Amino acid sequence: MCDTSIIARIRDEKIAMELIHFGARMQVLEYETSLSRRWLLKLYKEVKGCSPPKGMLPFSADWYMSWEQNIHSSIFYNIYRYLQKSEYGRPVEIMLKAYWLYLGQSQTEPNEKPVLELTRAWTLLRFIDCGMINHTVCRSCGGNFITTPEYMRQTFTCSLCFPPSRASKKTTLPVSGMLSASA
Ligand SMILES: [Zn+2]
Known part of the structure; x- marks a missing residue:
């Protein structure tokens, strides 16, 4: 050092x-x-107050395509992209700020476990850097969502526009303005 x-x-x-x-x-x-x-x-x-958990980093890009994970990951990534245009600093510093803002939007209780944990958010940016994940526009609402390459080859409809039936019991996030393609 x-x-x-x-x-x-x-x-x-x-x-x-x-x-x-x-x-x-x-x-x-x-x-x-x-x-x-x-x-x-x-x-x-x-x-x-404890040792860090051991084990490998998450490695599956498919995790980000489950309906709830996709919405949360897309919110985080849209915030990150917005900050990239307006903030100075290392990518990790911009990621930390984006993650803090994401938690503010997604957590309804202070100690609630986030859907997108920080290591997943960090891995998402690595996957985007190497082309394993990209982002595309929902044909229905025009929002910007992260997608794996196989979803990009077809016309994409997001899970806010066509939620799976199991999504109905979940609280809806206040996200409408955070996923716009122009953000
Ligand atoms: Zn949509």
Whole structure:
């Protein structure tokens, strides 16, 4: 760490703290900061009061196409795209701000488990970077939704316009303005 500037290190520490606060996995912390694994483990235990969970990162792009996951992921991604145009900073800093705004829109209770957890949101941006997921416009409402390539080959209708029958018991999110294609 001796060749890292003090400012860069403080910035990394702030990013690591926020990532841990939102429940990021160790792999995300190691990818997004230049801090040592040992230091990150210590910080994690201090912030969360326990060791980080072990295991692999989520790897299925299909997860994002289930009706509820797709709506939540699309809200997050639309916020992220909007902030990309107006905010300065590293992509991870813009992601953190987008995630914070997404939680504000999607959580009805303060400690409610979000549908889109932070590590899933982070993985979504990786999948978009490598072309495994893209975004397309719903032919019915004109909203902008994330889709895997096989959905892009057909005319896409979102699950807000044609929700599955099991969706009827779920609370509707106040999302109409957050998915517009022009956002
Ligand atoms: Zn639609």
